[in-house]
Amino acid sequence: MLKVLFQNKSMKTILITGSTDGIGKLTAIKLVKSGYQILLHGRNIEKLNNTVSEIKKLSKNEKINGFVSDLSDFRSIQKMITDITKEHSEIDILINNAGVFKSNIQQNKDSLDIRFAVNYFAPYMLTNGLIPLLKNSNSPRVINLSSAAQSTVSLEALKGNEKISTQEAYSQSKLALTMWSFYLSQKIDFLNVVAVNPGSLLNTKMVQEAYGQYWSSADKGADILYELAISEKYADSNGKYFDNDKGTFSNAHNDAYNQEKITRLISETNKILNL
Template sequence: MDGKVCLITGATGGIGLEAAKALARMGATVVLVGRDAGRTEAAVAAVKEAAPSAQVDWLRADLASLKSVRELAQTFRSRYPRLDVLLNNAGLIIDRRQVTEDGLEATMATNHFAPFLLTNLLLDVMKATGPARIINVSSDAHAAGKLDFDDLQSERGFIGFRVYGTSKLANILFTRALAKRLEGTQVTTNALHPGVVRTGFGHNTQGFFRHLVKLGAAFMISAEKGARTSVYLASSPEVEAVSGQYFYKCRPKKPSSAARNDALAERLWQVSEQLTGVKG
Protein backbone atom coordinates (compact mmCIF):
# COMPACT_ATOMS: atom_id res chain seq x y z
CA MET A 1 0.00 0.00 0.00
CA ASP A 2 3.05 2.28 -0.22
CA GLY A 3 2.13 5.62 -1.79
CA LYS A 4 -1.59 4.91 -1.64
CA VAL A 5 -4.10 7.23 0.06
CA CYS A 6 -6.99 5.77 2.06
CA LEU A 7 -9.93 7.83 3.32
CA ILE A 8 -11.83 6.16 6.18
CA THR A 9 -15.07 7.39 7.72
CA GLY A 10 -16.08 6.41 11.24
CA ALA A 11 -12.41 6.05 12.07
CA THR A 12 -12.36 7.21 15.69
CA GLY A 13 -12.90 3.72 17.10
CA GLY A 14 -13.94 0.15 16.44
CA ILE A 15 -13.62 -1.30 12.96
CA GLY A 16 -12.62 1.97 11.31
CA LEU A 17 -9.73 2.56 13.67
CA GLU A 18 -8.47 -1.02 13.37
CA ALA A 19 -8.68 -0.84 9.58
CA ALA A 20 -6.70 2.41 9.67
CA LYS A 21 -3.99 0.80 11.79
CA ALA A 22 -3.72 -2.20 9.48
CA LEU A 23 -3.53 -0.12 6.29
CA ALA A 24 -1.02 2.25 7.88
CA ARG A 25 1.19 -0.72 8.78
CA MET A 26 1.10 -1.67 5.09
CA GLY A 27 2.50 1.74 4.20
CA ALA A 28 -0.65 3.60 3.19
CA THR A 29 -1.33 7.24 3.95
CA VAL A 30 -4.51 7.09 6.02
CA VAL A 31 -6.94 9.99 6.38
CA LEU A 32 -9.35 9.52 9.27
CA VAL A 33 -12.77 11.16 9.30
CA GLY A 34 -14.45 11.89 12.62
CA ARG A 35 -17.09 14.21 14.05
CA ASP A 36 -15.34 15.00 17.34
CA ALA A 37 -11.91 16.65 17.10
CA GLY A 38 -10.63 15.22 20.38
CA ARG A 39 -11.61 11.65 19.57
CA THR A 40 -10.24 11.93 16.05
CA GLU A 41 -6.91 13.29 17.25
CA ALA A 42 -6.72 10.40 19.75
CA ALA A 43 -7.38 7.98 16.88
CA VAL A 44 -4.56 9.55 14.87
CA ALA A 45 -2.24 9.05 17.85
CA ALA A 46 -3.32 5.39 18.09
CA VAL A 47 -2.60 4.80 14.40
CA LYS A 48 0.82 6.46 14.69
CA GLU A 49 1.60 4.28 17.69
CA ALA A 50 0.67 1.18 15.67
CA ALA A 51 2.60 2.37 12.60
CA PRO A 52 5.21 4.96 13.67
CA SER A 53 6.46 5.68 10.15
CA ALA A 54 2.99 6.07 8.60
CA GLN A 55 1.52 9.27 7.22
CA VAL A 56 -1.70 9.93 9.15
CA ASP A 57 -4.11 12.83 8.70
CA TRP A 58 -7.63 13.61 9.85
CA LEU A 59 -10.62 15.58 8.63
CA ARG A 60 -13.62 16.65 10.65
CA ALA A 61 -17.14 15.97 9.37
CA ASP A 62 -20.64 15.32 10.64
CA LEU A 63 -21.98 12.71 8.24
CA ALA A 64 -25.57 13.48 9.26
CA SER A 65 -25.16 16.81 7.43
CA LEU A 66 -25.03 16.93 3.63
CA LYS A 67 -23.30 20.31 3.86
CA SER A 68 -20.62 18.80 6.07
CA VAL A 69 -20.15 15.89 3.65
CA ARG A 70 -19.68 18.36 0.79
CA GLU A 71 -17.12 20.31 2.84
CA LEU A 72 -15.32 17.06 3.65
CA ALA A 73 -15.00 16.19 -0.03
CA GLN A 74 -13.83 19.69 -0.90
CA THR A 75 -11.21 19.73 1.87
CA PHE A 76 -9.93 16.30 0.88
CA ARG A 77 -9.62 17.34 -2.75
CA SER A 78 -7.68 20.46 -1.76
CA ARG A 79 -5.13 18.37 0.18
CA TYR A 80 -4.75 15.22 -1.89
CA PRO A 81 -4.42 14.74 -5.66
CA ARG A 82 -5.30 11.04 -5.44
CA LEU A 83 -7.58 8.61 -3.60
CA ASP A 84 -6.84 4.90 -3.83
CA VAL A 85 -9.27 3.58 -1.21
CA LEU A 86 -12.52 5.05 0.09
CA LEU A 87 -13.75 3.05 3.08
CA ASN A 88 -17.32 4.09 3.89
CA ASN A 89 -17.31 2.63 7.37
CA ALA A 90 -19.29 5.04 9.58
CA GLY A 91 -22.55 3.65 10.91
CA LEU A 92 -25.35 4.75 13.22
CA ILE A 93 -28.18 2.98 15.00
CA ILE A 94 -30.68 4.83 17.18
CA ASP A 95 -33.93 3.80 18.84
CA ARG A 96 -35.80 7.09 18.57
CA ARG A 97 -36.45 8.84 15.29
CA GLN A 98 -34.33 11.92 14.68
CA VAL A 99 -34.40 14.30 11.73
CA THR A 100 -31.30 16.00 10.35
CA GLU A 101 -30.92 19.62 9.24
CA ASP A 102 -31.66 18.38 5.71
CA GLY A 103 -34.99 16.87 6.76
CA LEU A 104 -33.70 13.30 6.49
CA GLU A 105 -34.12 10.52 9.03
CA ALA A 106 -30.77 10.37 10.83
CA THR A 107 -29.99 6.66 10.36
CA MET A 108 -30.49 6.73 6.61
CA ALA A 109 -28.75 10.11 6.39
CA THR A 110 -25.60 8.83 8.11
CA ASN A 111 -25.50 5.26 6.83
CA HIS A 112 -26.64 5.70 3.22
CA PHE A 113 -27.03 9.25 1.97
CA ALA A 114 -23.66 10.41 3.37
CA PRO A 115 -21.59 7.67 1.68
CA PHE A 116 -23.66 8.02 -1.50
CA LEU A 117 -22.88 11.73 -1.66
CA LEU A 118 -19.25 11.47 -0.55
CA THR A 119 -18.51 8.72 -3.05
CA ASN A 120 -20.05 10.62 -5.93
CA LEU A 121 -18.17 13.80 -5.01
CA LEU A 122 -14.84 11.93 -5.04
CA LEU A 123 -15.43 9.61 -7.99
CA ASP A 124 -13.53 11.73 -10.51
CA VAL A 125 -10.48 11.78 -8.22
CA MET A 126 -10.61 7.99 -7.90
CA LYS A 127 -11.06 7.49 -11.64
CA ALA A 128 -8.01 9.69 -12.25
CA THR A 129 -6.07 7.75 -9.61
CA GLY A 130 -7.06 4.26 -10.80
CA PRO A 131 -6.88 1.48 -9.95
CA ALA A 132 -8.92 2.45 -6.89
CA ARG A 133 -11.41 0.79 -4.57
CA ILE A 134 -14.62 1.84 -2.86
CA ILE A 135 -15.66 -0.28 0.12
CA ASN A 136 -19.04 0.01 1.81
CA VAL A 137 -19.48 -1.53 5.25
CA SER A 138 -22.94 -3.08 5.32
CA SER A 139 -24.30 -5.82 7.59
CA ASP A 140 -26.27 -9.04 7.52
CA ALA A 141 -28.90 -6.92 9.27
CA HIS A 142 -29.77 -5.83 5.72
CA ALA A 143 -32.03 -8.90 5.57
CA ALA A 144 -34.33 -7.22 8.12
CA GLY A 145 -34.59 -4.05 6.06
CA LYS A 146 -37.28 -3.00 3.61
CA LEU A 147 -37.21 0.02 1.33
CA ASP A 148 -40.54 1.84 1.33
CA PHE A 149 -40.17 4.75 -1.06
CA ASP A 150 -43.47 6.17 0.15
CA ASP A 151 -42.03 6.42 3.66
CA LEU A 152 -38.26 6.55 3.22
CA GLN A 153 -37.91 8.87 6.24
CA SER A 154 -39.84 6.47 8.54
CA GLU A 155 -42.48 9.03 9.43
CA ARG A 156 -45.25 6.46 9.71
CA GLY A 157 -43.42 4.19 12.11
CA PHE A 158 -39.91 3.95 13.51
CA ILE A 159 -38.25 0.77 14.76
CA GLY A 160 -34.54 1.39 15.18
CA PHE A 161 -33.18 -2.00 14.15
CA ARG A 162 -35.48 -2.24 11.13
CA VAL A 163 -34.45 1.22 9.91
CA TYR A 164 -30.80 0.29 10.49
CA GLY A 165 -31.37 -2.86 8.43
CA THR A 166 -32.92 -0.78 5.67
CA SER A 167 -29.86 1.49 5.62
CA LYS A 168 -27.60 -1.56 5.34
CA LEU A 169 -29.77 -2.90 2.50
CA ALA A 170 -29.30 0.48 0.85
CA ASN A 171 -25.50 0.07 1.18
CA ILE A 172 -25.57 -3.15 -0.87
CA LEU A 173 -27.98 -1.78 -3.47
CA PHE A 174 -25.79 1.33 -3.80
CA THR A 175 -22.76 -0.90 -4.30
CA ARG A 176 -24.50 -2.87 -7.07
CA ALA A 177 -25.71 0.23 -8.90
CA LEU A 178 -22.32 1.92 -8.54
CA ALA A 179 -20.47 -1.15 -9.84
CA LYS A 180 -22.50 -0.99 -13.05
CA ARG A 181 -21.63 2.68 -13.48
CA LEU A 182 -17.94 1.93 -12.92
CA GLU A 183 -17.69 -0.77 -15.59
CA GLY A 184 -14.87 0.10 -17.96
CA THR A 185 -13.02 2.15 -15.35
CA GLN A 186 -10.25 1.09 -13.00
CA VAL A 187 -12.42 1.72 -9.95
CA THR A 188 -14.16 -1.16 -8.17
CA THR A 189 -16.67 -1.23 -5.35
CA ASN A 190 -17.73 -3.94 -2.93
CA ALA A 191 -19.79 -4.21 0.24
CA LEU A 192 -19.23 -6.38 3.29
CA HIS A 193 -20.57 -7.75 6.53
CA PRO A 194 -17.87 -7.32 9.21
CA GLY A 195 -19.40 -9.82 11.61
CA VAL A 196 -21.01 -9.08 14.95
CA VAL A 197 -18.29 -6.91 16.44
CA ARG A 198 -17.64 -5.85 20.01
CA THR A 199 -17.34 -2.05 19.75
CA GLY A 200 -19.14 1.00 21.12
CA PHE A 201 -21.77 0.56 18.41
CA GLY A 202 -25.31 0.68 19.76
CA HIS A 203 -24.31 2.06 23.14
CA ASN A 204 -26.03 5.35 22.38
CA THR A 205 -29.39 3.58 22.24
CA GLN A 206 -31.78 2.99 25.10
CA GLY A 207 -34.02 0.16 26.18
CA PHE A 208 -34.06 -3.30 24.62
CA PHE A 209 -31.36 -2.93 21.97
CA ARG A 210 -28.83 -1.49 24.43
CA HIS A 211 -29.39 -4.45 26.78
CA LEU A 212 -29.14 -6.85 23.84
CA VAL A 213 -25.77 -5.39 22.85
CA LYS A 214 -24.46 -5.75 26.40
CA LEU A 215 -25.72 -9.31 26.76
CA GLY A 216 -24.24 -10.33 23.42
CA ALA A 217 -20.82 -8.72 23.96
CA ALA A 218 -19.24 -11.95 25.20
CA PHE A 219 -20.13 -13.67 21.93
CA MET A 220 -18.95 -10.89 19.62
CA ILE A 221 -15.65 -10.76 17.77
CA SER A 222 -13.00 -8.09 18.36
CA ALA A 223 -12.87 -4.91 16.31
CA GLU A 224 -9.53 -6.10 14.90
CA LYS A 225 -11.15 -9.26 13.53
CA GLY A 226 -14.15 -7.25 12.36
CA ALA A 227 -11.85 -5.03 10.29
CA ARG A 228 -10.20 -7.88 8.42
CA THR A 229 -12.62 -8.04 5.50
CA SER A 230 -12.46 -4.26 5.04
CA VAL A 231 -8.65 -4.43 4.98
CA TYR A 232 -8.76 -7.41 2.59
CA LEU A 233 -11.02 -5.57 0.15
CA ALA A 234 -8.83 -2.47 0.41
CA SER A 235 -5.51 -4.18 -0.20
CA SER A 236 -5.65 -7.72 -1.53
CA PRO A 237 -4.60 -8.36 -5.14
CA GLU A 238 -7.11 -11.25 -5.13
CA VAL A 239 -10.03 -8.80 -5.47
CA GLU A 240 -8.36 -6.25 -7.74
CA ALA A 241 -10.87 -6.86 -10.53
CA VAL A 242 -13.87 -7.88 -8.38
CA SER A 243 -16.74 -5.40 -8.18
CA GLY A 244 -20.37 -5.28 -7.08
CA GLN A 245 -20.07 -8.14 -4.61
CA TYR A 246 -20.96 -8.66 -0.94
CA PHE A 247 -18.28 -10.21 1.29
CA TYR A 248 -18.07 -11.88 4.69
CA LYS A 249 -14.88 -13.30 6.20
CA CYS A 250 -12.98 -12.25 3.08
CA ARG A 251 -15.19 -14.35 0.81
CA PRO A 252 -18.14 -13.49 -1.42
CA LYS A 253 -21.52 -14.11 0.19
CA LYS A 254 -24.99 -14.09 -1.33
CA PRO A 255 -27.05 -11.26 0.19
CA SER A 256 -30.84 -11.23 0.50
CA SER A 257 -33.05 -11.32 -2.59
CA ALA A 258 -33.96 -7.66 -2.05
CA ALA A 259 -30.26 -6.78 -2.03
CA ARG A 260 -29.90 -8.43 -5.46
CA ASN A 261 -32.81 -6.51 -7.00
CA ASP A 262 -31.28 -4.28 -9.66
CA ALA A 263 -34.54 -2.43 -10.33
CA LEU A 264 -34.69 -1.55 -6.64
CA ALA A 265 -31.04 -0.47 -6.76
CA GLU A 266 -31.73 1.86 -9.70
CA ARG A 267 -34.77 3.41 -8.05
CA LEU A 268 -32.79 3.99 -4.86
CA TRP A 269 -30.01 5.62 -6.91
CA GLN A 270 -32.45 8.03 -8.54
CA VAL A 271 -34.09 8.96 -5.24
CA SER A 272 -30.68 9.36 -3.58
CA GLU A 273 -29.55 11.70 -6.37
CA GLN A 274 -32.60 13.85 -5.79
CA LEU A 275 -32.31 13.96 -2.01
CA THR A 276 -28.55 14.65 -1.95
CA GLY A 277 -28.40 16.99 -4.93
CA VAL A 278 -25.95 14.82 -6.86
CA LYS A 279 -26.15 15.37 -10.61
CA GLY A 280 -25.62 12.87 -13.39
Protein backbone atom coordinates in the same frame (compact mmCIF):
# COMPACT_ATOMS: atom_id res chain seq x y z
CA MET B 1 -0.26 -13.05 9.36
CA LEU B 2 -1.57 -10.27 7.14
CA LYS B 3 0.37 -9.74 3.95
CA VAL B 4 0.65 -6.50 2.01
CA LEU B 5 0.35 -7.24 -1.67
CA PHE B 6 0.37 -3.83 -3.37
CA GLN B 7 3.65 -2.35 -4.48
CA ASN B 8 4.62 1.29 -3.79
CA LYS B 9 2.68 1.45 -0.55
CA SER B 10 3.59 5.07 -0.02
CA MET B 11 1.67 5.93 -3.17
CA LYS B 12 -1.56 4.32 -1.95
CA THR B 13 -3.95 6.70 -0.20
CA ILE B 14 -6.80 5.17 1.82
CA LEU B 15 -9.73 7.09 3.31
CA ILE B 16 -11.66 5.41 6.14
CA THR B 17 -14.79 7.02 7.54
CA GLY B 18 -15.65 6.52 11.20
CA SER B 19 -12.03 5.74 12.05
CA THR B 20 -11.65 7.20 15.55
CA ASP B 21 -12.84 3.96 17.18
CA GLY B 22 -14.14 0.47 16.47
CA ILE B 23 -13.16 -1.53 13.40
CA GLY B 24 -12.47 1.67 11.45
CA LYS B 25 -9.68 2.61 13.85
CA LEU B 26 -8.34 -0.94 14.00
CA THR B 27 -8.27 -1.11 10.21
CA ALA B 28 -6.48 2.22 10.03
CA ILE B 29 -3.80 1.01 12.46
CA LYS B 30 -3.22 -2.17 10.45
CA LEU B 31 -2.90 -0.22 7.20
CA VAL B 32 -0.69 2.51 8.67
CA LYS B 33 1.66 -0.08 10.13
CA SER B 34 1.93 -1.55 6.64
CA GLY B 35 3.11 1.79 5.26
CA TYR B 36 0.03 3.20 3.56
CA GLN B 37 -1.04 6.83 3.64
CA ILE B 38 -4.25 6.98 5.67
CA LEU B 39 -6.92 9.65 5.80
CA LEU B 40 -8.88 9.35 9.02
CA HIS B 41 -12.36 10.74 9.52
CA GLY B 42 -14.17 11.63 12.71
CA ARG B 43 -17.13 13.71 13.83
CA ASN B 44 -15.40 15.26 16.86
CA ILE B 45 -12.32 17.33 16.05
CA GLU B 46 -10.65 16.76 19.43
CA LYS B 47 -11.15 13.00 19.28
CA LEU B 48 -9.97 12.97 15.67
CA ASN B 49 -6.78 14.88 16.48
CA ASN B 50 -6.08 12.60 19.44
CA THR B 51 -6.55 9.54 17.24
CA VAL B 52 -4.21 10.91 14.57
CA SER B 53 -1.53 11.57 17.21
CA GLU B 54 -2.06 8.18 18.83
CA ILE B 55 -1.73 6.23 15.59
CA LYS B 56 1.29 8.23 14.45
CA LYS B 57 3.05 7.41 17.72
CA LEU B 58 1.95 3.78 17.65
CA SER B 59 2.95 3.14 14.05
CA LYS B 60 5.90 5.56 13.71
CA ASN B 61 4.27 6.51 10.42
CA GLU B 62 3.64 10.21 9.77
CA LYS B 63 1.53 9.63 6.66
CA ILE B 64 -1.76 10.25 8.44
CA ASN B 65 -4.23 13.10 7.94
CA GLY B 66 -7.52 13.76 9.68
CA PHE B 67 -10.73 15.20 8.28
CA VAL B 68 -13.71 16.17 10.39
CA SER B 69 -17.34 15.89 9.32
CA ASP B 70 -20.73 15.21 10.83
CA LEU B 71 -21.98 12.60 8.36
CA SER B 72 -25.59 13.28 9.31
CA ASP B 73 -25.17 16.82 7.94
CA PHE B 74 -25.01 16.93 4.14
CA ARG B 75 -23.40 20.38 4.15
CA SER B 76 -20.68 19.06 6.43
CA ILE B 77 -20.05 16.17 4.05
CA GLN B 78 -19.71 18.57 1.13
CA LYS B 79 -17.18 20.61 3.12
CA MET B 80 -15.13 17.48 3.81
CA ILE B 81 -15.16 16.61 0.11
CA THR B 82 -13.83 20.10 -0.62
CA ASP B 83 -11.20 19.84 2.12
CA ILE B 84 -9.95 16.46 0.91
CA THR B 85 -9.87 17.61 -2.72
CA LYS B 86 -7.75 20.63 -1.77
CA GLU B 87 -5.12 18.45 -0.11
CA HIS B 88 -5.18 15.30 -2.22
CA SER B 89 -5.37 14.65 -5.95
CA GLU B 90 -5.90 10.91 -5.69
CA ILE B 91 -7.65 8.36 -3.49
CA ASP B 92 -6.96 4.69 -4.11
CA ILE B 93 -9.27 3.08 -1.57
CA LEU B 94 -12.38 4.48 0.09
CA ILE B 95 -13.77 2.50 3.02
CA ASN B 96 -17.24 3.74 3.94
CA ASN B 97 -17.14 2.35 7.45
CA ALA B 98 -19.01 4.94 9.55
CA GLY B 99 -22.40 3.84 10.78
CA VAL B 100 -25.00 4.46 13.45
CA PHE B 101 -27.62 2.31 15.16
CA LYS B 102 -28.79 3.91 18.40
CA SER B 103 -28.69 7.69 18.62
CA ASN B 104 -29.98 10.49 20.84
CA ILE B 105 -30.87 12.27 17.61
CA GLN B 106 -33.51 10.52 15.53
CA GLN B 107 -33.50 12.82 12.50
CA ASN B 108 -30.93 14.99 10.78
CA LYS B 109 -31.34 18.66 9.78
CA ASP B 110 -33.23 17.56 6.66
CA SER B 111 -35.78 15.56 8.68
CA LEU B 112 -34.38 12.22 7.51
CA ASP B 113 -33.93 9.26 9.84
CA ILE B 114 -30.41 9.39 11.27
CA ARG B 115 -29.73 5.77 10.23
CA PHE B 116 -30.55 6.48 6.60
CA ALA B 117 -28.58 9.75 6.75
CA VAL B 118 -25.33 8.29 8.10
CA ASN B 119 -25.45 4.70 6.86
CA TYR B 120 -26.67 5.36 3.33
CA PHE B 121 -26.90 8.98 2.20
CA ALA B 122 -23.48 9.93 3.61
CA PRO B 123 -21.45 7.28 1.76
CA TYR B 124 -23.55 7.95 -1.35
CA MET B 125 -22.67 11.66 -1.24
CA LEU B 126 -19.06 11.20 -0.21
CA THR B 127 -18.26 8.59 -2.83
CA ASN B 128 -19.87 10.54 -5.65
CA GLY B 129 -18.05 13.69 -4.53
CA LEU B 130 -14.71 11.90 -4.56
CA ILE B 131 -15.14 10.17 -7.93
CA PRO B 132 -12.61 12.53 -9.62
CA LEU B 133 -9.97 11.56 -7.03
CA LEU B 134 -10.78 7.86 -7.31
CA LYS B 135 -10.54 8.10 -11.09
CA ASN B 136 -6.93 9.28 -10.73
CA SER B 137 -5.99 5.96 -9.12
CA ASN B 138 -4.74 3.04 -11.17
CA SER B 139 -6.95 0.56 -9.32
CA PRO B 140 -9.52 2.33 -7.11
CA ARG B 141 -11.64 0.38 -4.68
CA VAL B 142 -14.75 1.34 -2.74
CA ILE B 143 -15.67 -0.82 0.23
CA ASN B 144 -19.12 -0.26 1.73
CA LEU B 145 -19.95 -1.56 5.20
CA SER B 146 -23.21 -3.43 4.94
CA SER B 147 -24.65 -5.82 7.53
CA ALA B 148 -26.27 -9.21 7.95
CA ALA B 149 -29.33 -7.14 8.91
CA GLN B 150 -31.01 -6.13 5.64
CA SER B 151 -34.69 -5.50 4.99
CA THR B 152 -36.80 -4.12 2.16
CA VAL B 153 -36.49 -0.35 1.82
CA SER B 154 -39.60 1.75 2.30
CA LEU B 155 -39.21 4.78 0.05
CA GLU B 156 -41.49 6.73 2.38
CA ALA B 157 -39.19 5.94 5.31
CA LEU B 158 -36.22 6.88 3.12
CA LYS B 159 -37.81 10.29 2.51
CA GLY B 160 -38.59 10.77 6.21
CA ASN B 161 -42.34 10.46 5.73
CA GLU B 162 -42.79 7.19 7.62
CA LYS B 163 -41.66 6.43 11.16
CA ILE B 164 -40.17 2.99 11.63
CA SER B 165 -38.29 1.31 14.48
CA THR B 166 -34.57 1.79 15.09
CA GLN B 167 -33.83 -1.80 14.08
CA GLU B 168 -35.91 -1.53 10.93
CA ALA B 169 -34.32 1.79 9.92
CA TYR B 170 -30.86 0.30 10.43
CA SER B 171 -31.69 -2.81 8.39
CA GLN B 172 -33.27 -0.80 5.60
CA SER B 173 -30.36 1.63 5.46
CA LYS B 174 -27.91 -1.25 5.12
CA LEU B 175 -29.89 -2.82 2.30
CA ALA B 176 -30.09 0.57 0.58
CA LEU B 177 -26.30 0.80 0.83
CA THR B 178 -25.92 -2.67 -0.65
CA MET B 179 -28.32 -1.94 -3.52
CA TRP B 180 -26.46 1.25 -4.33
CA SER B 181 -23.13 -0.61 -4.15
CA PHE B 182 -24.30 -2.96 -6.89
CA TYR B 183 -25.62 -0.03 -8.92
CA LEU B 184 -22.32 1.85 -8.58
CA SER B 185 -20.36 -1.24 -9.63
CA GLN B 186 -22.26 -1.28 -12.92
CA LYS B 187 -22.39 2.46 -13.52
CA ILE B 188 -18.70 3.33 -13.10
CA ASP B 189 -16.48 0.89 -14.93
CA PHE B 190 -13.15 1.91 -13.40
CA LEU B 191 -14.24 1.23 -9.80
CA ASN B 192 -14.02 -2.03 -7.88
CA VAL B 193 -16.99 -1.81 -5.50
CA VAL B 194 -17.58 -4.37 -2.75
CA ALA B 195 -20.28 -4.45 -0.07
CA VAL B 196 -19.30 -6.34 3.08
CA ASN B 197 -20.90 -7.61 6.23
CA PRO B 198 -17.83 -7.36 8.49
CA GLY B 199 -19.32 -9.82 10.96
CA SER B 200 -22.35 -9.93 13.22
CA LEU B 201 -22.20 -8.55 16.76
CA LEU B 202 -18.53 -7.59 16.76
CA ASN B 203 -17.14 -6.08 19.96
CA THR B 204 -17.61 -2.40 19.06
CA LYS B 205 -19.12 0.57 20.83
CA MET B 206 -22.10 0.60 18.44
CA VAL B 207 -22.89 -3.08 19.07
CA GLN B 208 -22.47 -2.78 22.84
CA GLU B 209 -24.84 0.20 22.92
CA ALA B 210 -27.37 -1.57 20.72
CA TYR B 211 -27.31 -5.09 22.13
CA GLY B 212 -25.12 -5.13 25.26
CA GLN B 213 -23.28 -8.22 24.06
CA TYR B 214 -20.98 -9.40 21.30
CA TRP B 215 -20.06 -12.62 19.52
CA SER B 216 -16.63 -11.89 18.04
CA SER B 217 -13.64 -9.60 18.44
CA ALA B 218 -13.64 -6.35 16.45
CA ASP B 219 -10.41 -7.59 14.86
CA LYS B 220 -12.50 -10.00 12.80
CA GLY B 221 -14.03 -7.02 11.00
CA ALA B 222 -10.78 -5.08 10.74
CA ASP B 223 -8.98 -8.06 9.23
CA ILE B 224 -11.46 -8.46 6.37
CA LEU B 225 -11.50 -4.71 5.66
CA TYR B 226 -7.70 -4.76 5.49
CA GLU B 227 -7.74 -7.66 3.04
CA LEU B 228 -10.54 -6.26 0.87
CA ALA B 229 -8.67 -2.96 0.71
CA ILE B 230 -5.23 -4.10 -0.35
CA SER B 231 -5.09 -7.80 -1.29
CA GLU B 232 -4.76 -8.71 -4.97
CA LYS B 233 -7.04 -11.63 -4.11
CA TYR B 234 -9.95 -9.16 -4.20
CA ALA B 235 -8.82 -7.10 -7.18
CA ASP B 236 -11.64 -8.45 -9.36
CA SER B 237 -14.50 -8.50 -6.87
CA ASN B 238 -16.55 -5.69 -8.37
CA GLY B 239 -20.26 -5.87 -7.63
CA LYS B 240 -20.00 -8.62 -5.02
CA TYR B 241 -21.14 -9.00 -1.42
CA PHE B 242 -18.75 -10.47 1.14
CA ASP B 243 -20.38 -12.10 4.16
CA ASN B 244 -17.75 -12.33 6.89
CA ASP B 245 -20.06 -14.47 9.02
CA LYS B 246 -19.47 -17.12 6.35
CA GLY B 247 -15.97 -15.99 5.42
CA THR B 248 -16.77 -15.84 1.73
CA PHE B 249 -18.68 -14.02 -0.98
CA SER B 250 -22.38 -14.74 -0.73
CA ASN B 251 -25.80 -13.47 -1.74
CA ALA B 252 -27.19 -10.29 -0.23
CA HIS B 253 -30.93 -9.64 0.23
CA ASN B 254 -32.98 -10.47 -2.88
CA ASP B 255 -33.87 -6.80 -3.38
CA ALA B 256 -30.20 -6.03 -4.03
CA TYR B 257 -30.58 -7.84 -7.36
CA ASN B 258 -33.94 -6.32 -8.31
CA GLN B 259 -33.17 -3.73 -10.99
CA GLU B 260 -36.60 -2.10 -10.76
CA LYS B 261 -36.26 -1.53 -7.01
CA ILE B 262 -32.67 -0.31 -7.42
CA THR B 263 -33.75 2.17 -10.08
CA ARG B 264 -36.51 3.56 -7.83
CA LEU B 265 -34.11 3.80 -4.89
CA ILE B 266 -31.48 5.70 -6.86
CA SER B 267 -34.11 8.02 -8.37
CA GLU B 268 -35.54 8.93 -4.95
CA THR B 269 -32.05 9.29 -3.49
CA ASN B 270 -31.02 11.78 -6.16
CA LYS B 271 -34.21 13.78 -5.61
CA ILE B 272 -33.58 13.95 -1.86
CA LEU B 273 -29.95 14.99 -2.35
CA ASN B 274 -30.78 17.32 -5.25
CA LEU B 275 -28.32 15.53 -7.51
